[in-house]
Amino acid sequence: MQGKSPVLLVCEHASNHIPSRYNRLGLTDKAVQSHIAWDPGALDVAQHLVKMLDAALVAQKISRLVYDCNRPPSSPDAMRAISEIYRIPGNENLTAADIQARIDTVYTPFRTTLGQTIEQRITDGFDPVIVTIHSFTPEYNGKPRDVEIGILHDVDSRLADKMLGLADQKYNIQRNAPYGPDDGVTHTLLDQAVSRGLKNVMIEIRNDLLETLQGRHDVVIWLAELISSAIISEKEVA
């Protein structure tokens, strides 16, 4: 079992891989490379955090355009037919069988693997801390975003509060930005962590910070320090 720290990292949007049977969902290569298909840089950050924090990691290897694993099957965003300025032809007019196949082959295996990993770590004596790693685009629908790193939470804000309290001003840090629980982005947190009473947080990193090696390095060092400090601080309080 990887990871001697309680931190379990999750990367739902790690990859832009679209299995060949989906014919790129009718998209251009440019669209498949873009942030609509994945969170560029997020997996790399997560993998470096694995090493720095001695953490475990569960990452999805299929594009969120096939199925967005941070959404339940009931969400209209689970298999979007439109994302920002892009039409996604391969997600239009899906049959019930198409939808069920995506749930069965993408969402359910990911959810099961993540749930089993958490349960195994509890069995192994850990009190898991769930940290999901995401990236977001500097502009959305043409509007620039000031926030550089978002610290997101749903009803259980224990870890997010601690991180926001400890964070220095190196980056523009904001609570529940550029999205928040009302946007439906806390599904993994609720479904996997809050449901089990586990401390949790979702980290959103503006992806222009991750474009250079130096930029990624800086973000990873900063995040590793902040997550460690918040967890130690949590332990002292408990």
Add this chain to the structure above:
Amino acid sequence: MQGKSPVLLVCEHASNHIPSRYNRLGLTDKAVQSHIAWDPGALDVAQHLVKMLDAALVAQKISRLVYDCNRPPSSPDAMRAISEIYRIPGNENLTAADIQARIDTVYTPFRTTLGQTIEQRITDGFDPVIVTIHSFTPEYNGKPRDVEIGILHDVDSRLADKMLGLADQKYNIQRNAPYGPDDGVTHTLLDQAVSRGLKNVMIEIRNDLLETLQGRHDVVIWLAELISSAIISEKEVA
């Protein structure tokens, strides 16, 4: 500090007391005695459970018609102007100052007391288990209800699942009935327990079961046994 077990009972609708300055909210005595003003029998059940489980208890001493402490200030149900078949004249046309006064004198003190009690018990080494006790009317808007005891939960169903798995068939037990999280009744659970990662459940008892001493006795014995078993079972799993 009362209570050597981890169980902290909560009774938001314990009392039908309306402070005299509210002039009974314009209601008849009959309405103030009815279930719209409180959960008849719930406090008595909670007080007996305190003894049987060696639990702590936080109960609201003011009617939910003045302020329903199982609702946040943002909820339209926090100070209802209509409840089932009753108009509540004293809740019509409230000014912003009226609303704020009720929040400040009823909701906030209750929420603060409950939160501080939980924090103190955590400081004292407990891992609190939050159990809220409610009762409901056998008929609602003329329609009879089959469910006798509801086991309610929001996103963290750990304790509810355990109780539902262990419960015998003495009563008609149902999950999230006659209400559920979509009806906004899990505010206390979310705000006080789920936010802290604490196991929690809301118990709804059909109030005709509580009309006789024998009926209350039977329900209390049954609930005490079920709650204890579920908590012990939870410990074994952990």
